[in-house]
Amino acid sequence: MTPSWDDLRVFLAVARQGSLSAAGTTLGLDPATAGRRVGRLEAALGTVLFLKSPQGYALTEAGERLMPHAAEAEQAMACAEDAVRGQGDRLAGAVRIGAPDGCANFLLPRVVTEIVAAHPALEVQVVALPRVFNLNRREADMAIGVSAPTAGRLTVQKIVDYRLVLAASRGFLAKAGPIRRLEDLRGQRLVGYIPEMIFDKELDYLGRLGVDRPQIASNSAAVQYQMVRAGAGLAVTHDFVLPGEPDLQWVLPEQFALDRSFFLIRHADDARVRRLARFAELLVAGMRREMARVREALTEASGSVDAGEGDRTGHAGEEPAV
Incomplete structure (x- = not known):
């Protein structure tokens, strides 16, 4: 029996995901169907491709040998799909x-x-x-x-490139007292990542503010943003969120900003x-x-503040916040 592409596709998903359920979720199949497809492929090839254990599905030596050929077939099918669906410059x-x-x-x-x-x-x-x-x-x-x-x-x-900047809601800053330098952040409520759940070293930045652990934390940047909007505290956030949220104010722009990509x-x-x-x-x-x-929106906002809106955090004579 010649192996079918459908069965090879399931084989690749199980090998990459390590379980029938995860592979089925990726492919839109129930785990039982994914298991039957793997069994059919093993029968066609006359060998066992996976070893089952409490930890999931692991490739046998035969499965390891099949992997590069199955991946090559996957790429060939993707190229064939491109050719069949070709509509000039239109993508599908x-x-x-x-x-x-x-x-x-x-x-x-x-x-x-x-x-x-x-x-x-x-x-x-x-x-x-x-x-x-x-x-x-x-x-x-x-x-x-x-x-x-x-x-x-x-x-x-x-x-x-983008920047990580310090921001807070205007309502929070009105109650927080003057923030003229990084030292003034001590005693202020900060929002940030759960330290144990930081998934990339580029996001481990609170130490630069002299903070070990934020008082309010989430593993999600979007949740942190919503917390700041609600007036929960100050947070290091993406500069590209500021133009769409007029109630958020850039804090200490001349003293704290991290360049990222x-x-x-x-x-x-x-x-x-x-x-x-x-x-x-x-x-x-x-x-x-x-x-x-x-960038254009941030520049325009900075110009309007410089023109006379005043420093909303109360530090006269310093660079106005965006």
Whole structure:
């Protein structure tokens, strides 16, 4: 019996995810169906591909030997899908992006909307999670990261720079008292990441403010943002959230700002898939346009404050807040 592509597809998902249930979720199959597909493939090849244990499914030696050939078949099918669906410059099919939740919540919505408007047959899935994505397990077609990986068969492209800045709601600052220098943050309520759940070294920044643990914490940048909007305290947040939230004020702009970058991370083999390569181009260009818009908005806001709105935190004679 000749192995079918459908069975190889399930084999790859189980090998990457380590369980039938996780593979089934990825492929839209129930675990029992995924198990039957694996059994059918093993019968066709006349060998056992997985060893089952309480920890999940692990590849046998035969399974390990099959992996590169199955991955090659996967790439061939992706290229064939590109050829069949070819509509000139129009893209079609599904693309899944993994992104940190701050980027996914505040930067990607406008970018993805513009791409889909230009390519109506394209299905874009944005998976927003506060962790690093594993592209080798095909958790996503591509991922946006806050640092560049140094291992694995991956291609890495710098997308755009951004800044992490200190911000709080105007209501909170009205009650907090003057904040003229970093030392004035002592005794103020800070919002930040749960220290044990920081997933990237680039997000471990509270030490620069002289703080070991924030009083209010979340593993999600979006939750931290909502806490700050509610007046919970000060937080280090992305500069690109400020133009869309007039009640948030940039605090100590001359004394604290961290330069950071977003990187587009892709599996090296996907360079041959035209649909993914073209989508990556559109994504990078869109994010750069969006950040240029943010920069312009921040510059305009700074100019309006300089023109005479006054320093809302009460430090006369210092650089006004944005």
